[in-house]
Amino acid sequence: xxxxxxxxxxxxxxxxxxxxxxxxxxxxxxxxxxxxxxxxxxxxxxxxxxxxxxxxxxxxxxxxxxxxxxxxxxxxxxxxxxxxxxxxxxxxxxxxxxxxxxxxxxxxxxxxxxxxxxxxxxxxxxxxxxxxxxxxxxxxxxxxxxxxxxxxxxxxxxxxxxxxxxxxxxxxxxxxxxxxxxxxxxxxxxxxxxxxxxxxxxxxxxxxxxxxxxxxxxxxxxxxxxxxxxxxxxxxxxxxxxxxxxxxxxxxxxxxxxxxxxxxxxxxxxxxxxxxxxxxxxxxxxxxxxxxxxxxxxxxxxxxxxxxxxxxxxxxxxxxxxxxxxxxxxxxxxxxxxxxxxxxxxxxxxxxxxxxxxxxxxxxxxxxxx
Amino acid sequence: xxxxxxxxxxxxxxxxxxxxxxxxxxxxxxxxxxxxxxxxxxxxxxxxxxxxxxxxxxxxxxxxxxxxxxxxxxxxxxxxxxxxxxxxxxxxxxxxxxxxxxxxxxxxxxxxxxxxxxxxxxxxxxxxxxxxxxxxxxxxxxxxxxxxxxxxxxxxxxxxxxxxxxxxxxxxxxxxxxxxxxxxxxxxxxxxxxxxxxxxxxxxxxxxxxxxxxxxxxxxxxxxxxxxxxxxxxxxxxxxxxxxxxxxxxxxxxxxxxxxxxxxxxxxxxxxxxxxxxxxxxxxxxxxxxxxxxxxxxxxxxxxxxxxxxxxxxxxxxxxxxxxxxxxxxxxxxxxxxxxxxxxxxxxxxxxxxxxxxxxxxxxxxxxxxxxxxxxxxxxxxxxxxxxxxxxxxxxxxxxxxxxxxxxxxxxxxxxxxxxxxxxxxxxxxxxxxxxxxxxxxxxxxxxxxxxxxxxxxxxxxxxxxxxx
Numbered sequence: 001x002x003x004x005x006x007x008x009x010x011x012x013x014x015x016x017x018x019x020x021x022x023x024x025x026x027x028x029x030x031x032x033x034x035x036x037x038x039x040x041x042x043x044x045x046x047x048x049x050x051x052x053x054x055x056x057x058x059x060x061x062x063x064x065x066x067x068x069x070x071x072x073x074x075x076x077x078x079x080x081x082x083x084x085x086x087x088x089x090x091x092x093x094x095x096x097x098x099x100x101x102x103x104x105x106x107x108x109x110x111x112x113x114x115x116x117x118x119x120x121x122x123x124x125x126x127x128x129x130x131x132x133x134x135x136x137x138x139x140x141x142x143x144x145x146x147x148x149x150x151x152x153x154x155x156x157x158x159x160x161x162x163x164x165x166x167x168x169x170x171x172x173x174x175x176x177x178x179x180x181x182x183x184x185x186x187x188x189x190x191x192x193x194x195x196x197x198x199x200x201x202x203x204x205x206x207x208x209x210x211x212x213x214x215x216x217x218x219x220x221x222x223x224x225x226x227x228x229x230x231x232x233x234x235x236x237x238x239x240x241x242x243x244x245x246x247x248x249x250x251x252x253x254x255x256x257x258x259x260x261x262x263x264x265x266x267x268x269x270x271x272x273x274x275x276x277x278x279x280x281x282x283x284x285x286x287x288x289x290x291x292x293x294x295x296x297x298x299x300x301x302x303x304x305x306x307x308x309x310x311x312x313x314x315x316x317x318x319x320x321x322x323x324x325x326x327x328x329x330x331x332x333x334x335x336x337x338x339x340x341x342x343x344x345x346x347x348x349x350x351x352x353x354x355x356x357x358x359x360x361x362x363x364x365x366x367x368x369x370x
Numbered sequence: 371x372x373x374x375x376x377x378x379x380x381x382x383x384x385x386x387x388x389x390x391x392x393x394x395x396x397x398x399x400x401x402x403x404x405x406x407x408x409x410x411x412x413x414x415x416x417x418x419x420x421x422x423x424x425x426x427x428x429x430x431x432x433x434x435x436x437x438x439x440x441x442x443x444x445x446x447x448x449x450x451x452x453x454x455x456x457x458x459x460x461x462x463x464x465x466x467x468x469x470x471x472x473x474x475x476x477x478x479x480x481x482x483x484x485x486x487x488x489x490x491x492x493x494x495x496x497x498x499x500x501x502x503x504x505x506x507x508x509x510x511x512x513x514x515x516x517x518x519x520x521x522x523x524x525x526x527x528x529x530x531x532x533x534x535x536x537x538x539x540x541x542x543x544x545x546x547x548x549x550x551x552x553x554x555x556x557x558x559x560x561x562x563x564x565x566x567x568x569x570x571x572x573x574x575x576x577x578x579x580x581x582x583x584x585x586x587x588x589x590x591x592x593x594x595x596x597x598x599x600x601x602x603x604x605x606x607x608x609x610x611x612x613x614x615x616x617x618x619x620x621x622x623x624x625x626x627x628x629x630x631x632x633x634x635x636x637x638x639x640x641x642x643x644x645x646x647x648x649x650x651x652x653x654x655x656x657x658x659x660x661x662x663x664x665x666x667x668x669x670x671x672x673x674x675x676x677x678x679x680x681x682x683x684x685x686x687x688x689x690x691x692x693x694x695x696x697x698x699x700x701x702x703x704x705x706x707x708x709x710x711x712x713x714x715x716x717x718x719x720x721x722x723x724x725x726x727x728x729x730x731x732x733x734x735x736x737x738x739x740x741x742x743x744x745x746x747x748x749x750x751x752x753x754x755x756x757x758x759x760x761x762x763x764x765x766x767x768x769x770x771x772x773x774x775x776x777x778x779x780x781x782x783x784x785x786x787x788x789x790x791x792x793x794x795x796x797x798x799x800x801x802x803x804x805x806x807x808x809x810x811x812x813x814x815x816x817x818x819x820x821x822x823x824x825x826x827x828x829x830x831x832x833x834x835x836x837x838x839x
Contacts (some may be wrong), residue, residue: 003391010387017380184407185414190377197376210825218783223830 020192021183029196042199048332050232054225055204055211059232059331069325070341075352077103082126084118084274085109086151087133089333090282094340103348110151112142118152119164122273127355130269130277131347135333136284136299137237137244143258148265154272228290234333237284240294246287247294255302259309266311276354280314280343282335285328288320314346371411372833373619374572381408382623385529389627394550398521401547401627405529409492412533416491419456420527426452427501428522431515434508442509449505453498460490465694493533495691499658501526504540506662513540521547530623534616534836536634536654543629551628559806561625566819567804568618573827575790576611578779579604581828582787585778587752590761595769597776598762605752606745607791610639612835613652637798639744642736644708647744655691659684678713682706697750697759704747786826 019025033041044052047060083104085091092111094100101107105126110118112134122128130152134142142148155161186192198207214220215227226233236244262279269277281300286293304315319342320327327339335343371378385404392400410417430449434442464485471481504525507513516522525544531537586593586601593601617634624631634654641647648656667680682703689702719726727735746763753759777784796802804819806812 006387006391010384010391013380013383013387017384020380181414185411190375193376193380206824213825218786219780220783 016193016196017189020196021186021189023186023188023192026192026196033200041201042195043201043204044195044199048232048329050225050234050333051331052199054221054227054232054331055207056215056221056225056227056232056331057208057212059227060208061330063329063332063336070338070345072341073345073348075103075348077348077352077355079103079105080126080355081351082106082123082128083108084120084128084130084152085133086112086118086131088112088135088138090135090335090340091133093334094344100344112138112151116168117150119155119161120152121155121158121161124273127276127351127358128274129351129354130274132277132279133282134280135282136246136287137234139281139299140243140248140250140254140258143261145261145264145268148261149268152269152272228293230330231285231289231328232331233286233290234284237286237333238293244284246284246291246296246299248297250297250299250302255306256308258303259306262303262309262311275358277311278314278347278350279311280316280347282343283317283320285333288317289326289328312350314343314350316343316346319346371408373616374569374829377411386626390553398518398524398547401529402520402524402527405524405527405532408529409527409532412492413489416489419460419491419494420497423453423456423498423501424523424526427505427526428516428519430505431508431522432517434505435515446505446509450502453502457494457498459486460488460494462690462694496535496537497526497532499537499655499691500531500535503537503658503662507540513544516540516544528624528629530620531631534613534620535652536617536620536632537658538631538654542632546629549628554628556807557628558626559809559812561622563804563806563812563816563819564622564625565619566622566816566823568615568620568622570819570823570827571611571615571618571794573823573829575787575794576608576615577828577830578783578787578790578826579608579611582777582779582784583608583752587754587762590758590765593765593776594773595765595767596773598765599769600775600777602745602749602752602762602766604787605748606639606741607794609748609751609835610635611794616836637801639741639795640737640799641740642733643740644705644712644743647740648705655688659688663687678710681709681713685709692751696756697753700756700759701747701750704750708743708747 019029030042045063046052047062051059051061081104083101083106085095085107087095087109088111091109095107095109106123108118108120110116132148132151153164155164211221221227224235226235226238236242237246239245240247240249242248266277281303283300287296287300300315300317303309304313304317316339320339323338323342325338327335327342329336371381381404385400388400389397406417409420427449430445433445437445467481467483467485470483474481504513504516504522508515516525521544524547525538525540526532528538528543528547583601583605586597587605590598614635621631621634632654634652636650636653638647638650641650664680664684667683668676669680670677672680683706685702685706686699687702689698689700689705692698692701718724726732749762750756750759753762779787804815806815
């Protein structure tokens with residue numbers, strides 16, 4: 001009997017360890033759990049990512065799946081738009097739903113921090129749009145021309161594209177030994193193990209107990225989270241020493257330099273053949289909800305309202321400021337469905353206007369039906 | 371791999387189950403592979419350094435046993451040079467180079483040697499000392515050379531004590547690695563309880579105190595004397611809980627496998643003198659220095675001045691062993707000075723026939739004085755540099771009742787820290803052992819220890835302090 005128990009424990013431990021050594025397998029296991037029994041599912045995202053870090057029960061709100069206030073505007077855009085999207089998690093979470101970008105003839109997207117550039121051949125019969133979506137907390141880290149210009153590589157013909165793809169596959173195959181080493185000694189194994197061992201719905205009450213006890217007794221929660229009366233904020237958007245913070249001083253020279261980088265990147269991508277390039281800086285929740293917490297550095301207004309800026313901006317700052325309903329989750333770093341829908345409407349409006357401007361184009365364009 | 375990580379828990383469960391499922395003849399292979407993996411998780415390529423010294427020491431051991439006369443000494447010297455050489459390159463080269471550069475800059479020159487940008491391999495001082503104790507013991511004919519290369523490699527790399535000790539002796543560990551161990555439930559319970567309590571000391575006490583200490587020592591300029599004093603007091607318990615917690619986990623883990631490692635701490639803060647403190651603090655290191663350095667220098671069987679120099683030198687080197695920084699040297703020198711002062715005081719007391727204060731008051735006085743002296747020396751140990759340490763001492767010397775205490779933790783948590791320290795002291799003072807004989811009680815107590823470690827533990831993957839050495 002003891003031997004059987006030993007084998008069972010060994011099997012479970014080995015299986016979980018093996019899964020946790022691989023980020024890909026961990027993700028698959030996470031998806032499997034998320035779609036399975038609620039008890040074995042996880043709460044890290046269900047109630048907002050900041051709840052998933054802090055586990056403070058007072059901030060436990062299930063994320064809504066549909067916009068409550070803003071309705072999706074329908075612009076009947078003809079299927080002639082190839083959209084190339086460089087995004088972070090703000091748009092990343094919404095890519096899974098096909099309907100959000102179903103009017104695009106093609107959607108190619110890449111994570112902002114993925115070091116492998118999109119390699120493509122532009123279809124000159126289509127309207128090629130490049131979209132950058134960057135949250136305010138990352139903007140100052142990536143807004144240099146080198147980072148921006150290395151996101152997409154436009155190739156001259158399909159043969160060259162095929163060759164490049166082949167080269168990438170060969171490079172990957174050659175690195176099989178390093179893949180094995182990085183699997184065995186994956187620095188994220190511990191983090192994955194913590195997630196795969198403790199992030200179960202049925203364990204959440206114990207984690208909440210710990211969080212509540214430490215918060216009530218010691219006024220302490222996770223270092224990554226700042227608690228306010230109504231919201232949880234990501235600490236790095238508040239810590240004034242970090243560039244990700246809405247309250248980190250922003251010198252005028254940096255603004256000028258950033259404008260120059262954005263303009264250079266705009267020119268570069270236009271020259272590569274894109275019909276238009278759009279840029280969105282999604283405000284940090286604290287910039288909108290609580291700018292008086294400290295002295296807001298006005299990053300977004302300083303960039304988007306700058307008269308020298310050539311890069312077309314999808315500016316959400318003023319719209320979000322005026323929004324009568326919340327555009328962010330109370331316990332998440334991201335916008336809620338209303339916030340996203342506002343952006344989506346703004347984006348579609350821009351695309352629609354772009355196509356309208358191309359009046360030579362014979363396609364029929366129908367205005368918004370709202 | 372950190373002991374206070376979930377990765378270690380999984381690793382340990384897998385290793386232990388396989389250890390007892392495997393036949394005896396395969397166990398050393400299994401433990402050697404597990405230990406290699408354990409070490410390589412930190413930085414895979416550094417296993418090569420370990421491998422280099424293991425190969426040299428293994429063959430040195432064989433030749434030391436085989437040869438006679440002067441030739442033996444050659445192999446001992448080769449082994450010592452290899453081990454100390456590795457230490458010198460990885461731990462002391464940049465320190466010596468920097469000091470040379472500072473010295474030459476007085477005359478307007480720069481050091482011609484380049485600065486090496488290398489990471490210090492984790493636990494380097496521990497496993498090199500353990501390896502050296504093997505060749506020295508073989509040289510002294512106290513132990514036979516290990517013929518099985520794998521077992522010898524395992525002696526150096528045995529994962530529970532690989533990165534922060536206890537620094538084992540070959541007489542104790544090697545025979546146990548050959549021995550057949552059966553699963554013993556009583557030993558399992560004792561080992562598990564020791565591990566759980568070590569874990570509690572680390573995550574609940576040490577890492578909580580570390581928040582205060584790190585914050586205060588990180589902002590010396592803005593802190594007042596009273597705050598610094600509390601931080602200095604907390605550091606004494608932080609380092610104790612951190613290091614003895616590590617040792618408890620190491621000893622407990624080995625015990626589950628049926629291997630008994632040497633005790634490393636024995637209620638050090640109740641020592642009545644500095645000499646006694648060193649018999650109770652980091653015992654495996656202090657006995658190493660006594661056995662292999664102090665005695666080799668002649669110990670106390672030499673003239674009095676030479677004896678005193680030997681004593682001071684051992685403490686100085688012990689300070690340097692901890693780290694390539696003058697603060698560690700000063701820390702060692704302070705302890706050496708305490709010892710010399712105690713000897714002088716005892717001689718003077720005997721000469722002047724001053725009676726020692728007896729009874730409870732005398733005891734309390736002796737314990738408090740020793741603790742104060744140890745805490746004072748810890749200031750140098752913790753400070754980033756000498757001027758930093760002097761600034762702290764200066765602030766403590768100018769302590770005022772008007773000082774406002776300001777800490778990163780709120781007052782409830784500060785009181786919680788003090789209560790934890792008091793509980794720890796009471797447990798140690800009365801040698802309270804957590805009983806494991808009754809299985810039901812064992813399960814209840816261990817569940818409580820683990821659950822309270824979870825509820826009140828600080829899980830920030832903070833390394834053990836002694837890993838850096």
